[in-house]
Amino acid sequence: KIGKDTEIATNFAGRYDTIEIGERCFVADEVTLGDEDVRRGWMTSKNVRTGSQVFIGNDSVLPPGADIPDGALIGIKSKPPADERMLPGETRFGSPPIRLPVRQRFDDANVSHTFRPPFWRRMLRAVFELFSASMPTMMFIMIGTVTADYVLFPALEAADEWIDFLPTFVLACIACSLLLATVVLAMKWLLMGTYRPGNHGLWSWWALRTEAMTTLYWGTAGKILLDAFRGTPMLPWVLRLFGVKIGTGVYLDSTDITEFDCVTLGDYCSINATSNLQTHLFEDRVMKIGRIEIGAGASIGALTTVLYDTKVGPYAELGVLTIVMKGEAIPGNSRWAGAPAQPMQGAH
Template sequence: MRRTLVGTYPVYASSATPWLMRLMGARIGRNVEISTVETIPHLTVVEDGAFLADHSMAAVPRVGRGWVHIGSTVIGRGSFVGNSAIVGPDRDLPDDALVAVLGVSPHRPPPGTSWLGRSPTAIPRVKVAADAAATFAPPRRLKAARWAVELCRFVPAFIVGWLDIAVVYFLATVYMGASGQGSDPLRGVVVATVASLPAAVAAALIASAMPVLFKWALVGEFVPQDRPLFSSFVWRNELMDAFVEVLAVPSLIRIGLGSPVLTMWARWMGVEIGRNAWVESWWLPETDLVSIADNATVNRGTVLQTHLFHDRVMTMQPVRLDEGATLGPNSFMLPGSSLGPCATVRPGSLVLREDAVPGHSDWSGNPIRAVQDAPAATATGDTATRARARADHLDADERPQTGPIPVVATSTPAREEPTS
């Protein structure tokens, strides 16, 4: 399954994904949306109207104490499995349930419930009002229009092939000219080998520049807004992401992590990056909504998630790291969240939607909680509740909630190594 995410990437997060999963043995219902799921297909059942987001996992083996446990998984009707969320073996998700980003499904949850965190905690859920014709029950004309846009996802693969052919043709021409039409093959090999470096660099630069051009041509500047799943903006955004993942990432961006190359490319894509910032992730989905201040650190495997897909409506909000802030490896920041000056979020943590992490403080966990040995700080949003709980030496889960917790169901683009 993981290898198919590379070889058949343009097919994922599209109308064709359910068909691909059926071919591999999964039982997939009608009107199902699947992004880059990892699963054992013939042990997986996804019922009508379900949504599996980027790098979600279903029926993945559980390994521990010298044993490998393999079991089946059923995702119920209308249920949602968020980015990097897990519905493990022999765990079934009932109808209309939700497992939030980086979350784990509990054992036998009731229908219609929503769950957050690695130690699953029930959270409130507010439905997003939207036209069913643009979300769960689109007419055939919208489905056909989506297919037409998604067929263009193969264009980046064609460009890769053309660039490869151009490099081979150039080096063959260099070889033939240097070797005197083959009379001095050793000299031809030496000259072609020397020429291969600038040829490869030129091809990588072209492959990395093309997604920048297509980004501005297809979607322009990202702004905070709401768009239903069946709208041309969402399809064009996914098409732009295919150009990034197929062209830019394999050629130059992956090897440029943490270097000025990635910083410069991200700025061209619209990301606001300050001086001396360390950026080691390309998962910055809606680039114009990402702000990374001077001396801030974005570590490897992190996701600055700027959109949610709650009830199949794409809601976009900005994400910000202030000066000197640090986001630890493999951590998530959800839309509307921010890290204050010199704030630290430790590895594998989840910053909830619209959380404002105060400056000069230390946070960790899924979802984040103030680290006890860190300096006292005042937070806002749901983070404030957890900070006050720490100050009183109580677990936040034991205290009454002062307001609804934001739903953190996401789908992204986000895309390799941990994810619309």
């Protein structure tokens, strides 16, 4: 059961009958919601419910039996409390979750760009997203078909042995990957230009374009080329073309960057596996964009998230699964871990 005007950016695990989501909610990417819990050979499945206008952040977990009241917010990589009921409008962050007394709100935002878009905006988004969601597949089919008809089939017919055909096949695959990535690169500059800090409503033309760009980037360039470049010198080379400011000798094992021009990586810093330099958040249906600066020689641990408007100082170290809250500054030559990030014991 999904309420009216709810936004969902994640795939549920098939337990649809146990899920009830209220009106005007927002469920972000990679949320675990309604999945069963298996322990010691027993599977537990319970109803999961949210009230109206609830926000569930990226990578959050709503375990079986969770009941989230109206207006509540669950932060990224967080879960609701297990030993007490949440109150309406409450904000929880972390695991175990702490109660945040205040958060930035945008209650005065233009409602036509957030919760009550006019009919023409709904139609524009429907048509635009139908096209943008199908574009990666259309590009695969078109370029693959042309390559097969005009390159691979003629080469296969002319080859006496498979070994004669193999170089053409390999070169054609490489050329297709580079061509698809080049199209995505061109679309970034044509569609978005240079990303800058700012606030944009969910239903604004700017938000529609950047979401389309994200779909194209991850669904095309990321899948067919950039994921293979992770941990190699080639990934920084490519992401510089997209607008990321990357210094010398950077180790980059993540492609999880969206507002490219808002990210600066200092010389010889290390961005470990699937770290997320998250330059935006979507609470209150306002997309808030900010900058992230990683200092020279800093190390970002695996699966760590750094939120926007933050600076990580030179030679600082963030442990695995750490979350740096927006607006924070991590001092240089220090070690931090946890969600939210805290100084590690014994660190200097």
